[in-house]
Amino acid sequence: MRKEKNGVLSRELVIPEETQKKIEAAYDIVRAKSSEARGESAGGHRHIWKPSAAVVLAAAMILVCGLGVAAAVGHFTKQVEESDGTASYTFEINYELKPVEVTAVPEYLPEDMTLADGDKYGSGKDDGRDISIWAMNMADVDYYMQRMDFTGVEKVEKTTIQGMEAHLITYRDAEKYRKPKDIYMFNPEDGYVLWVWGDYAVSMEELEKVAGSLTITVTENPDLAYMTEEEKEEEAQLEKEAQEAWEAAVNRGVAPEDITAVGETLEGADFIGASYTIEEAAIYDSLYDVPGYTPDGVCDREKAAPWLNEDGTHKPYLRSTLDENGQIVEEKETGVKFLAVTATVRQEKAYDAEWDNGTPFDAVLVRLEKNEDGRLVQAPDRYAAVPSEDYELQMGGSCFYLNQAADTMDGARYFWRHMEAGDSQTYTMVFAVDEDLAENREELQNLVLWFNGTGNDPENPRYSALW
Amino acid sequence: MERDKTEKLILRARHGDAEAFVELMERYKQSMYKTAKAWLIREEDVADAISETILDCFEHLDTLKEPRYFGTWLVRILINNCSSIRKQNRKCGPAAEPGLLDGAGSFGMAGAVSEDNRAFLEYLEPLNEEDRKLMILFYVWGFRTREIAELLHLRETTVKARLQRGREKIKKSFFPLVV
Numbered sequence: 001m002r003k004e005k006n007g008v009l010s011r012e013l014v015i016p017e018e019t020q021k022k023i024e025a026a027y028d029i030v031r032a033k034s035s036e037a038r039g040e041s042a043g044g045h046r047h048i049w050k051p052s053a054a055v056v057l058a059a060a061m062i063l064v065c066g067l068g069v070a071a072a073v074g075h076f077t078k079q080v081e082e083s084d085g086t087a088s089y090t091f092e093i094n095y096e097l098k099p100v101e102v103t104a105v106p107e108y109l110p111e112d113m114t115l116a117d118g119d120k121y122g123s124g125k126d127d128g129r130d131i132s133i134w135a136m137n138m139a140d141v142d143y144y145m146q147r148m149d150f151t152g153v154e155k156v157e158k159t160t161i162q163g164m165e166a167h168l169i170t171y172r173d174a175e176k177y178r179k180p181k182d183i184y185m186f187n188p189e190d191g192y193v194l195w196v197w198g199d200y201a202v203s204m205e206e207l208e209k210v211a212g213s214l215t216i217t218v219t220e221n222p223d224l225a226y227m228t229e230e231e232k233e234e235e236a237q238l239e240k241e242a243q244e245a246w247e248a249a250v251n252r253g254v255a256p257e258d259i260t261a262v263g264e265t266l267e268g269a270d271f272i273g274a275s276y277t278i279e280e281a282a283i284y285d286s287l288y289d290v291p292g293y294t295p296d297g298v299c300d301r302e303k304a305a306p307w308l309n310e311d312g313t314h315k316p317y318l319r320s321t322l323d324e325n326g327q328i329v330e331e332k333e334t335g336v337k338f339l340a341v342t343a344t345v346r347q348e349k350a351y352d353a354e355w356d357n358g359t360p361f362d363a364v365l366v367r368l369e370k371n372e373d374g375r376l377v378q379a380p381d382r383y384a385a386v387p388s389e390d391y392e393l394q395m396g397g398s399c400f401y402l403n404q405a406a407d408t409m410d411g412a413r414y415f416w417r418h419m420e421a422g423d424s425q426t427y428t429m430v431f432a433v434d435e436d437l438a439e440n441r442e443e444l445q446n447l448v449l450w451f452n453g454t455g456n457d458p459e460n461p462r463y464s465a466l467w
Numbered sequence: 468m469e470r471d472k473t474e475k476l477i478l479r480a481r482h483g484d485a486e487a488f489v490e491l492m493e494r495y496k497q498s499m500y501k502t503a504k505a506w507l508i509r510e511e512d513v514a515d516a517i518s519e520t521i522l523d524c525f526e527h528l529d530t531l532k533e534p535r536y537f538g539t540w541l542v543r544i545l546i547n548n549c550s551s552i553r554k555q556n557r558k559c560g561p562a563a564e565p566g567l568l569d570g571a572g573s574f575g576m577a578g579a580v581s582e583d584n585r586a587f588l589e590y591l592e593p594l595n596e597e598d599r600k601l602m603i604l605f606y607v608w609g610f611r612t613r614e615i616a617e618l619l620h621l622r623e624t625t626v627k628a629r630l631q632r633g634r635e636k637i638k639k640s641f642f643p644l645v646v
Contacts, residue, residue: 008586008587008590009501009603011586011587013497013501013504013581013583013584013587014581014583014584015496016510018511018514019500019510019513022515023517025518026517026518026521027485027492030485030488030521031485031486031489033525034483034484034485034525114532124533223554239622242624242625242632243624243625244628245628246624246627246628246631249631458627
């Protein structure tokens with residue numbers, strides 16, 4: 001993970017003596033526990049409270065006070081509307097009942113899956129087998145989920161899991177578009193909804209087994225409360241302002257004259273201390289025609305090999321065209337060419353003391369367009385590979401080839417190198433570019449490089465021209 | 468390399484090596500201190516939050532299945548402890564919640580606050596509480612915006628925008644004449 005630099009925040013603070021004493025006291029407890037408890041099983045105990053009495057109370061209140069939450073035995077009711085390919089859920093919350101905390105831990109997981117982070121489980125590989133479990137208390141349902149809409153639905157199968165109503169949602173063209181699967185389990189009596197999400201390679205059968213194995217714990221939390229309407233409005237306003245500020249910052253764009261021209265040098269981020277100069281760029285039909293081509297330069301040969309013909313040309317791939325809402329409007333086979341960019345990186349100064357990640361050589365290929373102020377902003381994505389193609393050579397606009405010797409850095413940072421102050425390297429990166437873009441002069445002119453050594457600040461991007 | 472060392476310490480700590488656990492905590496002590504300071508202000512609360520977090524981590528270390536996510540796991544525990552202390556303080560009324568710079572002299576730092584500590588607090592002073600938290604998680608812990616969004620149950624775009632807003636506020640506060 002790349003560290004961001006912020007001088008003041010990165011300075012070491014003096015921890016006051018009394019605080020340090022408390023920390024040391026905690027360490028002493030750890031040492032004592034460790035020596036006395038070695039060999040004992042690590043036990044924890046959960047405080048489990050099943051507030052079934054709440055159901056009785058709620059029912060009594062409805063009958064006595066006529067609360068108008070018709071047939072609301074428990075914390076919520078829901079309405080489900082299904083039509084061709086869509087499913088919509090609307091929740092009506094019974095605010096008379098206090099929300100309770102809920103956790104859900106699976107006792108069963110498919111083979112070789114372990115806890116990844118928090119409520120996510122996976123094999124640690126990019127194999128489409130991740131599973132997430134979100135145990136939503138009523139405050140969560142109230143804030144995040146009063147309405148849920150699903151599109152592209154193949155089927156909503158209704159069943160029972162652990163005595164609760166469960167909806168199993170599958171999606172159309174799931175294999176082609178690598179769609180996930182969802183299971184929702186509803187417990188209005190105790191006041192929670194469980195969402196079990198499985199990525200595309202998890203079968204619904206396995207996901208059901210996971211859902212059926214959940215150990216669900218409900219606990220009182222006197223501090224858990226519904227947000228008031230004022231709080232919700234304030235939160236919504238904050239989010240709106242934040243979104244607008246973000247969009248304004250990102251859409252500000254750059255002036256055309258601020259793009260570094262070919263042959264000119266761009267100073268990278270100060271904490272990395274490198275500079276970049278694009279020497280030249282050219283389009284090739286065959287990867288093997290790129291000057292200085294070496295098979296060792298291909299970052300991931302397993303990913304690249306299926307897409308190369310014997311002569312080094314690129315096989316076509318199935319590409320979706322997206323509308324402004326990200327919906328697919330067309331799919332067609334698309335040819336690909338290679339954009340080779342020769343650049344020079346120079347390490348202008350030694351790394352800052354806390355920077356041990358080396359110098360990034362690579363860049364992101366970006367397509368720009370003019371906004372209404374005549375400034376240049378990143379054009380929206382128009383295309384995406386159909387997921388089942390497993391085509392990743394253009395993922396994120398990254399290059400897939402760099403003609404340098406093997407990485408000298410620790411870890412999987414193929415495009416990073418260790419440089420000493422004064423070092424410089426001239427190298428070639430190769431990007432895969434759709435044929436229709438490569439053959440369109442006007443479109444080609446809109447392509448620039450965004451060197452990762454600039455820090456990639458989306459609010460202040462610094463681009464380098466290719467032509 | 469650093470990650471390997473951390474993972475080795477976690478493994479040793481899990482096998483009952485208390486000193487490995489202490490070393491692990493020492494590696495994160497500065498980050499924990501800065502985070503707790505941004506959340507809690509009062510030094511005694513900061514001390515309590517960190518010490519409770521240390522004990523919670525030790526007690527539940529076996530629930531961490533993927534050592535490489537230790538950082539997010541640790542900060543999640545710390546944030547929860549900080550929030551609990553804040554809630555308790557709120558019950559005591561506004562006097563229990565001093566301003567950011569007021570808390571510096573309240574506990575074990577009578578008289579001079581170190582220059583770096585003061586600079587740290589002054590730097591964060593222009594920010595509201597939420598923006599302060601994001602700055603810490605981003606710049607001190609090095610989390611990505613997506614990880615921060617998951618930690619704080621926010622949308623990623625909100626995190627990005629608030630970080631940008633935070634930076635702008637700090638810039639304006641320190642350089643009011645810069646347009």
